[in-house]
Amino acid sequence: MISFKEALKKVLDYKQDFGTEQIPLKMAMGRVLAEEVIADRDFPPFNRATKDGIAINYDSIATGQTTFKIEGILPAGVAPTLLSNTEQAIEIMTGAVVPDNADTVVMYEHLVIENGWATLIQNPTKGQDIHPKGSDRKSGETVLQKNTKITASEIGVLASVGKSTVLVKRLPRVAIISTGNELVEVGEQPLSHQIRKSNIHTLFGALSQEGIVPKEFHLVDEKEVIKEELANILYNFEVVLLSGGVSKGKYDFIPDVLEELGVDKVFHRVLQRPGKPFWFGKQPTIGTLVFSFPGNPASTFANYQVYFKNWLRSSLNLPNPKITVILEEGIPVKGDLTLLLRVRLKCADGRLLVSQVKENGSGDLTSLALTDGFIVLDPVKEFYEAGESVSFVPTKPLW
Numbered sequence: 001m002i003s004f005k006e007a008l009k010k011v012l013d014y015k016q017d018f019g020t021e022q023i024p025l026k027m028a029m030g031r032v033l034a035e036e037v038i039a040d041r042d043f044p045p046f047n048r049a050t051k052d053g054i055a056i057n058y059d060s061i062a063t064g065q066t067t068f069k070i071e072g073i074l075p076a077g078v079a080p081t082l083l084s085n086t087e088q089a090i091e092i093m094t095g096a097v098v099p100d101n102a103d104t105v106v107m108y109e110h111l112v113i114e115n116g117w118a119t120l121i122q123n124p125t126k127g128q129d130i131h132p133k134g135s136d137r138k139s140g141e142t143v144l145q146k147n148t149k150i151t152a153s154e155i156g157v158l159a160s161v162g163k164s165t166v167l168v169k170r171l172p173r174v175a176i177i178s179t180g181n182e183l184v185e186v187g188e189q190p191l192s193h194q195i196r197k198s199n200i201h202t203l204f205g206a207l208s209q210e211g212i213v214p215k216e217f218h219l220v221d222e223k224e225v226i227k228e229e230l231a232n233i234l235y236n237f238e239v240v241l242l243s244g245g246v247s248k249g250k251y252d253f254i255p256d257v258l259e260e261l262g263v264d265k266v267f268h269r270v271l272q273r274p275g276k277p278f279w280f281g282k283q284p285t286i287g288t289l290v291f292s293f294p295g296n297p298a299s300t301f302a303n304y305q306v307y308f309k310n311w312l313r314s315s316l317n318l319p320n321p322k323i324t325v326i327l328e329e330g331i332p333v334k335g336d337l338t339l340l341l342r343v344r345l346k347c348a349d350g351r352l353l354v355s356q357v358k359e360n361g362s363g364d365l366t367s368l369a370l371t372d373g374f375i376v377l378d379p380v381k382e383f384y385e386a387g388e389s390v391s392f393v394p395t396k397p398l399w
Contacts, residue, residue, distance in 0.1 A: 001269040001276075004338035004378070010266050011280055011307045014289060015314040018170040018238065025158055028150045030211045031168040032316045037144035040161050042134035046080065047098040051107035051129040054118050057086040058104045058126040066120045070113070074099070089118050098130055105129035147317040169316050174214040175237040176203045177230075179244040179254065180295065181221045199243040199293075199300045202368075206304055210312060214241070221245075223253040231261055234288045241308065244295025246279045254292055255279055263290055272338040275299040278307070298364060302340045302374055305393050325352040325392040331377060331384045338378050345372040345398070354392065372396050 002010075020034040049055065056068060068089035074081060076095035083090055083101050092098065092105060107129060110122040137143050143157050150158070150166070158166055178200040184190050186197060200216055207214050217233060219226045226245075233240060245254035246268070255268060258281060268279045278299075279292035291308055293300040310320050325345065333339060343354035354375060359367035373394040377384055384390065 001271055002267050004270055004272045004376070007267055007270040007272075007278070007280070008307065008310065011311050012314050014266070014282060015311060016172070016238075016287075016289070017315065018172050020167055021170045022165045022167055025155065025164055025166055028158065028166045028168060029152070029155060030209075031150050031166070031171075032318060033144060033146055033148045033150060033154075033166070034169045035167040036142055036146045037158065037161060037163065039137045039139050039141050039143050041139050043136035043138075043143070043160070044131050044133060047133050048131040049092045049094055049096050049098055049105050049129065050131050051105055052094050053092065053105055053107035053109075053111060053129070054089040055083070055092040055098050055102035055105050056089045056124075057083065057102055058124070060087045061120075061123070068118045070116050070118055103127055103130070149318060171210070171212050172238040172312075172315075173236070174207060174212050174239045174241065175217060175233050176200055176207070176214045177217045177219055177233065177240065177242045179219045179221065179226070179242065183218065199295065199297055202297070202301055203241055203243065203304060206301075206309075210309075219245075221253070223257060226253050227257045227260060230257055234261060234263070234283050234286055234290075238288055240288060240290045240292075241304070242290070242292040243300045244293075246292045246294055247277045258290060258292070263288075271336055272340060274340060275303040276337070278303050280307070297368060298342070298359070301368055301395070305374065305395050306340065306376075323352075323392045323394065324389040325354045325375065327375075327384060327386050327388050327390060328353050328355045330386045331356065333377050333379050333382055333384065336379050338376060340374040340376060340393075342367055342371040343373060343375050343392075344370065345392075345394075352392070354390075368395075 023031065054068065054070065065087060071084055071088045071090055073091040074096045075093045078096065080097045080100065082099050086101055090099065098105065104124050104126055105128060106120065106124045110120065112119045112121055143161060144154055148154060178197055182194050183197045184194050186201065190196055204214060204216065217229065219229055242254060245252045259265065261283065262285060263281045263283045265279065265281045269276055270278050274296060275294055277294045281290050293303045313320050342357040342359055344357055346353050357367050357370050373392055376391040376393065
């Protein structure tokens, strides 16, 4: 058995590069850029009005002029024009191109307009309410860095530079596997000795949040059947996530089958709770990675969040954020296991505080719905005091 920290380090040592792919812009949300994105024109591409009002030449004000004849209206989307007389004004709408011989925009709220004339009721500042050409980025400058995770903000930038398709990091082909004769489909009525599948659906939902649509499989508790099906799965997928079958029970065939299929064990069993029987390895010929989690719901969920998500982010060259929170109450730590405890999160006075979720062991599925994340308590001391900062692994959006 190895320590929690050693296990996590070993998993991250196996990060992989799955290459790149071109995808449509509308499918790029949540993906990771595999290229540097360059401005194909100045941003903004012209002197742009930022208010509705009039465009004037500021020099006319220096002579004491406060009333301007309006010579026309300039909406957004119209080609550049000129003031025919720099002592006059043109009405201009937000987003329109400011005439070359105008340098100031005065919004309607600072004007009185009557009979085609605009009178200032507040003196403007030269250059006000104009977004100057190239003031955000110049043509040829970098607007998005490689290895950036694409959010709605990046989508807008990509659209602005004409990226109808985007080069992104390819995500791994993932198989998720449930095991056990006691499991039935969600739509079935379980018998008294059966339960509905839940872990595989939890994993499916979690992977979907990462942009991965996995293939689902179920293996019955028959060793030869498991071996035959798992051999095919290993060949066709780059990552396999299993739930169940890795403990010491008579029907926990997964470790032996993986060994027979040539999967090199990196470790089996970690000094942590929940999720101690976690098995991790790699098939060296094919290159497939195997994350085999214990079957209890909290064990599968915690190991996915701690190990797989960190591995995936490392493989995509994304940072693994270190989040700390403050304990609302003291927590005793006994023995030599690292504890992954379910907690609720709240923000108070600018601080992130957590309190333990009441739970009934690693088989307690319903408590996960109340959980915002796990805190990680190493067995370096016997008691963590209220007010201490500890490591936090979120399982839901923080806000």
